[in-house]
Amino acid sequence: xxxxxxxxEAQSLGSAKTGVQHWMxxxxxxxxxxxxxxxxxxxxxxFLTAPxxxxxxxxxxxxxxxxxILLTLCLFYHGYLGMRTIWEDYVPHESSRWxxxxxxxxxxxxxxxxxxxxxxxxFLS
Amino acid sequence: xxxxxxxxxxxxxxxxxxxxxxxxLLSILHRITGIVLFGGSILWTFWLLxxxxxxxxxxxxxxxMLHPVGLIILLGWSFSFFYHLCNGIxxxxxxxxxxxxxxxxxxxxxxxxxxxxFLTLLTCVLxxxxxxxxx
Numbered sequence: 001x002x003x004x005x006x007x008x009e010a011q012s013l014g015s016a017k018t019g020v021q022h023w024m025x026x027x028x029x030x031x032x033x034x035x036x037x038x039x040x041x042x043x044x045x046x047f048l049t050a051p052x053x054x055x056x057x058x059x060x061x062x063x064x065x066x067x068x069i070l071l072t073l074c075l076f077y078h079g080y081l082g083m084r085t086i087w088e089d090y091v092p093h094e095s096s097r098w099x100x101x102x103x104x105x106x107x108x109x110x111x112x113x114x115x116x117x118x119x120x121x122x123f124l125s
Numbered sequence: 126x127x128x129x130x131x132x133x134x135x136x137x138x139x140x141x142x143x144x145x146x147x148x149x150l151l152s153i154l155h156r157i158t159g160i161v162l163f164g165g166s167i168l169w170t171f172w173l174l175x176x177x178x179x180x181x182x183x184x185x186x187x188x189x190m191l192h193p194v195g196l197i198i199l200l201g202w203s204f205s206f207f208y209h210l211c212n213g214i215x216x217x218x219x220x221x222x223x224x225x226x227x228x229x230x231x232x233x234x235x236x237x238x239x240x241x242x243f244l245t246l247l248t249c250v251l252x253x254x255x256x257x258x259x260x
Contacts, residue, residue: 011218027220030213041206045248046167048190048199049256050181059176072169079163086156115170 022081029078036071059122068119076112080105147234155212158205165202203248207241 043064047055058064083104091097143149175186189195217232218224224233 027217029217030217034210034214037206037210040169041203041248042251044172045203046253046255048252049187049259051259052176052183054259055176055183057234068173075169080165082159083163086160111167111170115173118170118173123178 022084026078026081028086029074029081032070032074034079036074038066039067039070040071056122059119065119065123069116072112072115072119076115080108145233151212151234151237155209155216158209158212159203161205162209165205168198168202200245200249204245205242207244207248211237211240211244219242 013052043058047058050058059068082100087097087100091100170192172186174184190199215224215237218233224230
């Protein structure tokens with residue numbers, strides 16, 4: 001037996017809870033990724049066919065390292081936010097949805113940490 | 126009683142009944158390219174990991190990417206990047222309240238399609254030129 005009126009039940013559902021922060025974070029990371037992404041695709045295209053020493057040398061300059069770390073952090077943050085939106089929109093089953101969201105978050109954290117540690121290792125060696 | 130009334134309500138037309146239009150196609154393409162880019166960012170991490178673990182792993186990674194299958198992945202990745210970039214700028218423009226009328230929406234839509242193809246082609250040319258320079 002439910003004592004809630006249909007209106008009260010509806011009021012606790014839907015948006016207008018904490019969505020603004022997600023929306024804003026998605027836009028801010030998107031704006032940051034415009035210059036970082038263009039920088040990335042240009043350099044990745046240039047160094048795609050480069051010998052090992054040249055690629056290593058590229059990541060030994062402070063500017064490249066700063067850009068690469070910034071890009072990695074923004075990329076995985078934006079990727080997590082985007083994938084989360086997709087799971088929220090297309091997975092109706094609640095516990096599957098949350099499992100996918102948490103798995104995506106952990107994967108993004110892992111990938112970002114591995115990338116940053118690799119960048120620093122190349123830079124410091 | 127409420128549930129029996131609900132059962133008799135007509136359903137709104139479902140997705141497949143609508144004709145595909147440039148606006149709806151570009152909208153779903155933004156999500157699809159986003160998923161492709163998510164996969165691409167994992168490739169970026171693997172490339173860095175290969176670079177950090179030495180020339181042998183770097184060579185393996187490079188051979189994989191320059192293999193025809195790898196090149197197709199890279200082509201899809203760069204097209205997805207440019208599409209998501211251009212259409213993302215279009216979305217940011219909408220967030221500022223600009224360009225909402227139907228003619229402008231269609232025009233910017235086609236602009237996004239043409240610029241992403243053009244920029245992908247430019248990237249292929251750059252990649253090819255660099256290959257010649259490095260070898």
